[in-house]
Amino acid sequence: MLFQIADVLSPDELNQLQTELATAEFVDGKTTAGWYAQQVKHNQQLKPDAGQALKATVQAALGRNPLFQIAVRPKQIHNLRFSRYGVGMSYGTHADNAMMGGYRADVSFTLFLSDPADYGGGELVIEGADDEQPYKLSAGHAVVYPSSTLHRVNEVTQGQRLVVVGWVQSLLRDPTQRELLFDIDTVRRSLFAQHGKTTEFDLLSKSVSNLLRRWIE
Known part of the structure; x- marks a missing residue:
């Protein structure tokens, strides 16, 4: 599934990240790219041994987000990278590695930290079978x-683009299974919000639990 999440970060969390990253030390992003991605990766990243508290803030925000949790079913959120793009920087078309830091990469996310009015270009473009969709979301989304x-980041033409990207090993390897469970769980929660705990709710809850028990890794 491909979807957007608004306001992942609270205003205070967003301000904290923006303030600390403004004076942080960044290095060439090629240092964490695969051998072929190095040819198209032109950005900067926070030093690998820095920003542990900032990473913890992002992890906590995703951990409390119900949409992220039921759609992704995260087992491990890993390899968080704070990336900066100045004028002329971009990241050409690539697919993410299957394994990163010892974890499988099932789901990727980009959390925008710059207001879209503060930079030109810099859209994240995700390619489909017969089209492509650009994303340039509000800070905190x-x-x-x-x-x-396959995806890319268009060249930044003015200002500065700041994001955090990360990868998730899901409890469910199969994306079809994740989507099926998401649909069932969405209906289950909607029924509960409208009617409370009913027989139908209980049956859907049993189905969610039993499918997780069957598919979970």
């Missing part, structure tokens, strides 16, 4: 997409 997709 995220787009979540399969790690298997």
